[in-house]
Amino acid sequence: MRADARKNRDHVLAVAGTAITEQGSDVSMRDIARRADVGLATLLRHFPTREALLEALLRTSFNGLTAKAGELETSSSPEDALVSWLRDCVAWTTEYQGVTALMTAAIEDTDSALHASCVTLRAAGARLLARAQASGAARTDIDGTDLFALVAGLAWLSDQPSLAPRADHLFDVVASAILTNPASADPGTTPRPARS
Amino acid sequence: MRADARKNRDHVLAVAGTAITEQGSDVSMRDIARRADVGLATLLRHFPTREALLEALLRTSFNGLTAKAGELETSSSPEDALVSWLRDCVAWTTEYQGVTALMTAAIEDTDSALHASCVTLRAAGARLLARAQASGAARTDIDGTDLFALVAGLAWLSDQPSLAPRADHLFDVVASAILTNPASADPGTTPRPARS
């Protein structure tokens, strides 16, 4: 890549970050280009889709979250690790309003620029979940995708202005459902296998 | 209203119903007008906003749901009434993909054409919840708005193609959270008052 192109790309990315933080992840691409004093075509050449732009923008956050999952796996109890990581995930999405819908769509769209990051994130959550399940802290009838869906739902709630004030409380409600193992009342029962 | 206008309105409404069922509630208004062989201006005069169109389209469904809540209040146990009604709500929204986001936005936007219906629906749910709470079947630290939010979240999940297959299962997970009263482990404790 040519030097001026690289510089332009970085500049656009920085501007896009503040624009998305201020106006949500569905800002018009034209607005971003305008704010960066760049032609729309230039923005779209560097980032052909909104997903590609977000992927570049959120890559470090994604890595941070997956890394944190790894740390928590050894530094905290299975239950605390799972819950605090989930809380971090929900809190993180609120920084980029509207990103939840894009991520949810990306997880089954292998062509999306966000696909790989989302799958990695889900896998990180699945590991924390499996550890909590193995220790008896979490119900065994959910899997990583269920967890991803629940987090996505909570993140979506946080994005809705009318429901956002309840988000923290509802996180606790859902968390209690994950942690309350219905099978624990009957320890002799073979746990229902996790859904594929 | 003039006779031809009324006829036109009804025709447009019917076409809009099938269009929204087929393509989700974010179909372009132009498409609806085209399919109804009507000018865009005509569609927009009868239904100035997408919300107004949906309100007219969903009015009977809204009434049906609130009526059903009233029936369940006397015909079923508090717990069954609440759960089966919530299930009906989630199932209903899946018929009109994308309506959840509009309803969620409408509940705090008093100008929205959907506002009144959403508030009524929330109130109906709140009554079923209060009954279940009074009988000890539901946790007491949630209120009608929390319930509305949880249903909206589940409905949103059902709208996401990648998560829809899990929707039924996740409904059970969330329902277990509502029904499992965390205070029940310590019956002597004064229940936390419902949030205003």
Next chain:
DNA sequence: CACTTATGTGGAGCGCTGATCCGGATAAGC
């Protein structure tokens, strides 16, 4: 039935969106 009036209609146009094309500007390499 003929005429007036109030009402309804839809094409044209506005500003916006994401997307694409291509002539001109420019950095990189010899």
Next chain:
DNA sequence: GCTTATCCGGATCAGCGCTCCACATAAGTG
């Protein structure tokens, strides 16, 4: 200094929701 491959961005396109207004027509009246 020159050539070439690369990059840029204005112009353009189709689509969106929305508004305006000349025209069509149903409804009411003599």
